[in-house]
Amino acid sequence: MRKFLISVGVAAIVSLAALGPAKAAGDAVELKSVAWEHEGLFGTYDRAAAQRGLQVYREVCAACHGLTLVSFRTLADLGFSEDEVKAIAAEYEFTDGPDDFGDMFDRPGKASDKFPSPFPNEQAARAGNGGAFPVDLSLVSKSRPNGDNYIYSLLTGYVDAPADVTLPAGMNYNLYFAGHQIAMPPPLMDDQIEYADGTPATVDQMAHDVAVFLSWAAEPKMEQRKEMGLKVILFLLILTVVFYAAKRKIWSDLH
Template sequence: MGIKSLIAATATVAVLALGGTQPAGAAGEAVALPKQDWSFNGIFGTIDRAAAQRGLQVYREVCATCHSLDYIAFRNLTDLGYSEDEVKAIAAEYEVQDGPDDEGEMFFRPGTPADRFPAPFANEKAARASNGGAYPPDLSLIVDARAGFEDYIYGVLTGYEEAPADVTLMAGMSYNKYFPGHQIAMAQPLYEDGVTYADGTKASVEQMAKDVTTFLAWAAEPNMEARKQTGIAVILFLIVLSGLFYASKRKIWANVH
């Protein structure tokens, strides 16, 4: 959690709240987030590949219409269990701007594994114009950029409901019980059976929210498992080294009274 805290301390300054206009922890009372059991938590935690692949499907079919994923290349998807041929097929479904060509013109071509996910809008002004003035943030680091991390993302995605009678929503806002201030610019993105999972899993709102959050947690730290494995190896090495030092000390000073 130390790396997450460090990232959150810096990225929160620059990244807007998921679909909203204010960062988590800004105006509004503190919100108790629903705690979830995540496969990747803890020193031995790993990414649930099946959940992350379903989450990629949710991102592509729902989130990608507004939110970019600037720091993830298609080839990174091999980490989630996709074969090289599957990655090539996924990349080829996108058009990527390239160029200039011999005549100095930019052009579009099918994506390749080396390309990053294309952004849904050409620039920030275009994004705001299509979203009522709100700027949908890039989702590459969103999990680490929010207080509450993955529980916050899951909470916001599942927190939409009718506003209480004593709450007046501002124009263009939706009520969300887990969003600070409870008014969020992002309309509810997930609905029952909003996607048809390739593996046959029932696409409830909660399931889709957990799956896409798992995918985004991986996107925020693609090297998380390697980092944990390195940490475990270092700890085991230090334990063995400490044992050797202690044994050497006992042998060297055995005859000294």
């Protein structure tokens, strides 16, 4: 199964990270709308969904896409223990050095490392993807308008082409991709992976979970930012009350 997933990923010329605008000129399609738990002033990440999304990324997306701005150690914020983080990092191999003899060497990943790119350089990536460059997924959720809904919509938007549309060889029909023609074959299918927590791995579920994970990857400190914002608002409200009371007191003495 793993070899199959890798072959599907490598065969994709344009992948998830090569997301184009959701609307083609004169042919707009409204994105699906999901009530994300991390939206809004008090929203927080669904950590169970994000952990499942990490599994989808590692078993499906990582064949073509890097996550090179995300350190393994930040996975602790998703609820992984220190030992689990180290175990995940150790599954990857990194070239390091030079050693005392001036030679480079391979070593298992460490918690301080970042997710690697599946290709050594851009030229190799293009050679393996028909000339297209699979974009790194670290910031994809923030680099696309309405990014979470777009990722979810794109991954669940593969349908049969209308009878009056003839697709070029190697292209697939997607409702939410610009022009509706995308070279990436449908990356998800039901029961494609086996979730560690036993959740049924439907296409909708996997698309939802990986969208949550990529949203977290793009802004892992969102919850702290919101918490700080609430504290600032509370401080300003209290300060306003104090200033208003002081103003009333001062003017009452003058009168």
